[in-house]
Amino acid sequence: MSVTAARGFVASGVHCGIRRTRNDLALVRSTVRATGAGMFTVNRMLAAPVVVSKRHLELAQPQAVVVNSGNANAATGAQGERDAELTASTAAQLLGLAREDVLVLSTGVIGVPLPIDELLRGLAPAVEALSPAGGAAAAEAILTTDTCAKEALEHGEGFVVGGMAKGSGMIHPNLATMLAVVTTDYPLEPGEALEFLRPAVERSFNAISVDGECSTNDTVVLLANGSSTAGRDDSAFAEALDAVCSQLAAKIVADGEGVTVVAQIGVTGAASMDEAIAIARRIATSPLVKTALHGRDANWGRVLAAAGSAPFNGGYARLDPSLVTLDFDGVRVLELGAPSGVEPELAGDTVTIDLDLGLGGGSASYLTSDLSSDYVRINADYRS
Amino acid sequence: MSVTAARGFVASGVHCGIRRTRNDLALVRSTVRATGAGMFTVNRMLAAPVVVSKRHLELAQPQAVVVNSGNANAATGAQGERDAELTASTAAQLLGLAREDVLVLSTGVIGVPLPIDELLRGLAPAVEALSPAGGAAAAEAILTTDTCAKEALEHGEGFVVGGMAKGSGMIHPNLATMLAVVTTDYPLEPGEALEFLRPAVERSFNAISVDGECSTNDTVVLLANGSSTAGRDDSAFAEALDAVCSQLAAKIVADGEGVTVVAQIGVTGAASMDEAIAIARRIATSPLVKTALHGRDANWGRVLAAAGSAPFNGGYARLDPSLVTLDFDGVRVLELGAPSGVEPELAGDTVTIDLDLGLGGGSASYLTSDLSSDYVRINADYRS
Numbered sequence: 166m167s168v169t170a171a172r173g174f175v176a177s178g179v180h181c182g183i184r185r186t187r188n189d190l191a192l193v194r195s196t197v198r199a200t201g202a203g204m205f206t207v208n209r210m211l212a213a214p215v216v217v218s219k220r221h222l223e224l225a226q227p228q229a230v231v232v233n234s235g236n237a238n239a240a241t242g243a244q245g246e247r248d249a250e251l252t253a254s255t256a257a258q259l260l261g262l263a264r265e266d267v268l269v270l271s272t273g274v275i276g277v278p279l280p281i282d283e284l285l286r287g288l289a290p291a292v293e294a295l296s297p298a299g300g301a302a303a304a305e306a307i308l309t310t311d312t313c314a315k316e317a318l319e320h321g322e323g324f325v326v327g328g329m330a331k332g333s334g335m336i337h338p339n340l341a342t343m344l345a346v347v348t349t350d351y352p353l354e355p356g357e358a359l360e361f362l363r364p365a366v367e368r369s370f371n372a373i374s375v376d377g378e379c380s381t382n383d384t385v386v387l388l389a390n391g392s393s394t395a396g397r398d399d400s401a402f403a404e405a406l407d408a409v410c411s412q413l414a415a416k417i418v419a420d421g422e423g424v425t426v427v428a429q430i431g432v433t434g435a436a437s438m439d440e441a442i443a444i445a446r447r448i449a450t451s452p453l454v455k456t457a458l459h460g461r462d463a464n465w466g467r468v469l470a471a472a473g474s475a476p477f478n479g480g481y482a483r484l485d486p487s488l489v490t491l492d493f494d495g496v497r498v499l500e501l502g503a504p505s506g507v508e509p510e511l512a513g514d515t516v517t518i519d520l521d522l523g524l525g526g527g528s529a530s531y532l533t534s535d536l537s538s539d540y541v542r543i544n545a546d547y548r549s
Numbered sequence: 550m551s552v553t554a555a556r557g558f559v560a561s562g563v564h565c566g567i568r569r570t571r572n573d574l575a576l577v578r579s580t581v582r583a584t585g586a587g588m589f590t591v592n593r594m595l596a597a598p599v600v601v602s603k604r605h606l607e608l609a610q611p612q613a614v615v616v617n618s619g620n621a622n623a624a625t626g627a628q629g630e631r632d633a634e635l636t637a638s639t640a641a642q643l644l645g646l647a648r649e650d651v652l653v654l655s656t657g658v659i660g661v662p663l664p665i666d667e668l669l670r671g672l673a674p675a676v677e678a679l680s681p682a683g684g685a686a687a688a689e690a691i692l693t694t695d696t697c698a699k700e701a702l703e704h705g706e707g708f709v710v711g712g713m714a715k716g717s718g719m720i721h722p723n724l725a726t727m728l729a730v731v732t733t734d735y736p737l738e739p740g741e742a743l744e745f746l747r748p749a750v751e752r753s754f755n756a757i758s759v760d761g762e763c764s765t766n767d768t769v770v771l772l773a774n775g776s777s778t779a780g781r782d783d784s785a786f787a788e789a790l791d792a793v794c795s796q797l798a799a800k801i802v803a804d805g806e807g808v809t810v811v812a813q814i815g816v817t818g819a820a821s822m823d824e825a826i827a828i829a830r831r832i833a834t835s836p837l838v839k840t841a842l843h844g845r846d847a848n849w850g851r852v853l854a855a856a857g858s859a860p861f862n863g864g865y866a867r868l869d870p871s872l873v874t875l876d877f878d879g880v881r882v883l884e885l886g887a888p889s890g891v892e893p894e895l896a897g898d899t900v901t902i903d904l905d906l907g908l909g910g911g912s913a914s915y916l917t918s919d920l921s922s923d924y925v926r927i928n929a930d931y932r933s
Contacts, residue, residue, distance in 0.1 A: 209870070210853045210870050211857075239854070456925050470594055486593070486594050536836075542922060
């Protein structure tokens with residue numbers, strides 16, 4: 166219901182036949198004229214739906230989003246782009262919209278042509294099934310190796326922000342194979358949506374990591390249709406949008422492939438904000454840190470080794486070993502470069518890692534997960 | 550015998566008590582006056598022995614190398630540096646050398662004070678055991694989670710280059726937790742060794758990856774004592790040094806923690822040489838590529854997704870999806886951006902991945918390994 170919680174939105178999730186039995190086609194639309202924005206992967210190997218959706222956003226305000234799972238329509242050449250356009254135009258015709266009003270999102274296997282006949286055949290039933298009660302079905306139909314649907318909802322003064330997301334492997338800054346659609350009845354003027362979406366994404370989807378991968382298809386879409394009776398309170402809206410994005414991002418990390426523990430990494434005292442982010446990200450993506458977390462081993466030396474090797478500006482982020490202080494799950498293990506001799510006992514399914522560099526005012530935080538044998542099993546077996 | 554194959558070198562490996570039962574202290578020295586050079590980790594969190602060895606190299610030509618396993622003497626504060634200096638000065642005294650003639654290398658757990666009493670007590674027996682037959686014992690004493698000793702040997706016209714290395718986890722560009730000592734009787738003048746060592750290391754130890762980690766302790770040392778009767782043939786020497794470094798690097802990858810397959814990644818047609826390296830490295834360190842390799846799945850879409858997201862100069866290395874051609878284990882799977890529909894069958898313990906970007910003349914190659922459940926098990930259990 167989350168993606169249809171805001172007034173004037175309908176959604177559906179159906180089975181079109183890309184996947185054997187699970188639903189694989191979702192549709193979200195605004196029933197009144199909406200504005201919106203999208204943010205996309207920075208991967209140079211752009212998938213066809215990303216190319217097409219970016220093009221459509223340059224031409225029109227988005228009114229509807231088609232999402233298929235089971236096939237990413239990536240590395241599919243010129244045919245892939247034609248298939249993505251055909252998906253948008255067919256959906257547009259059924260919805261009484263212009264082709265460029267429709268965005269297309271895909272997730273699944275790379276390098277296999279999109280089963281376009283199945284997808285097109287599924288669009289009519291998907292349009293037929295559109296309903297204010299269709300949010301949960303849509304959230305279900307966009308999943309791949311996810312173990313559960315991911316929805317989030319925030320109520321503001323007279324307005325609502327709701328969203329759905331998928332993503333469990335390849336989760337990294339820059340939205341790696343994650344898709345999210347967020348809707349709101351808050352009133353925005355054309356062109357404003359991106360100003361709100363960008364900072365919310367930076368603080369949420371771009372500050373999580375499961376395996377350091379960055380996919381060809383990652384997309385976050387925001388649709389705003391102004392059906393709310395509320396007046397404008399931009400900071401309240403920004404806060405609600407932040408909250409929805411952060412909740413969805415946290416659900417993605419917690420549902421990471423094979424994840425048994427979630428770690429909150431905080432970096433302070435960095436020489437600059439960008440260096441803080443680089444160091445937090447490096448710790449968050451270190452296989453040795455992540456395997457130690459899996460073993461519930463407070464192996465803080467690995468955190469330091471990762472912090473000292475954070476790529477930055479063609480070199481490495483600044484760090485002075487004699488100024489570093491590290492708390493592992495609330496226990497001071499290193500102070501100004503010298504070990505305290507105290508070893509924290511890790512238990513439970515969350516861990517905090519707080520690193521202070523003692524150099525300046527830069528700070529950043531990151532959510533990450535452990536790296537487990539299940540992650541390997543899932544990804545050695547699954548063609549994605 | 551490799552590290553003592555060149556005339557005028559002796560070595561030993563003994564048990565000093567840092568590790569419970571396995572030998573943990575190695576010594577290599579030249580019996581005649583040598584010149585030499587070292588290359589070190591770029592990690593900002595420099596271990597004490599790296600700080601000390603760099604300092605000694607600025608003051609003198611290296612004559613002997615002390616290596617301990619079981620403790621990295623990293624993140625050990627000012628005490629760690631005193632311990633490393635004490636190790637060097639004690640060894641120097643026993644060997645009749647100046648303190649700055651001795652380099653110290655450590656590998657093992659981070660953040661635990663070096664058991665300095667054990668180490669110092671072990672130095673006399675290590676000096677006592679020095680012998681031209683001691684190369685194998687030294688190569689054994691420097692290992693940690695390695696499953697086998699790594700030695701290499703090349704004979705030139707009248708000269709010999711021999712080396713030993715350790716490293717199995719944390720292997721990445723920039724020498725991540727790998728140690729190597731290479732000796733030769735080829736005649737070099739003081740100051741020349743680094744000119745030969747640097748390019749050899751770039752093409753070998755800096756072009757391998759097991760898990761993308763970069764350690765606090767990585768060091769490669771070259772000692773050259775001119776005991777050879779040969780005249781100078783610098784290109785022959787450079788070739789032999791390259792060969793020894795490449796053999797040691799390949800042995801490190803093949804012995805990577807939990808490794809079952811080694812992949813040779815070739816990138817051609819990149820917009821620049823540096824972008825070729827960035828792309829090859831990104832593919833080589835992608836968990837999704839590496840888990841697919843483990844499953845013997847020619848999941849080439851993951852190779853493309855990795856190639857498209859190679860960090861470069863604060864952005865990403867250039868790639869045009871419509872110009873990319875990919876061969877997986879000799880089979881053309883993608884040509885100019887369009888999939889061929891042919892799927893290679895992977896078998897055996899080596900795989901080749903050849904990516905042509907069609908943009909320019911940049912090329913690079915990289916050795917990497919699969920990512921297995923055993924890697925996770927080893928690193929979740931092992932405090933390193």
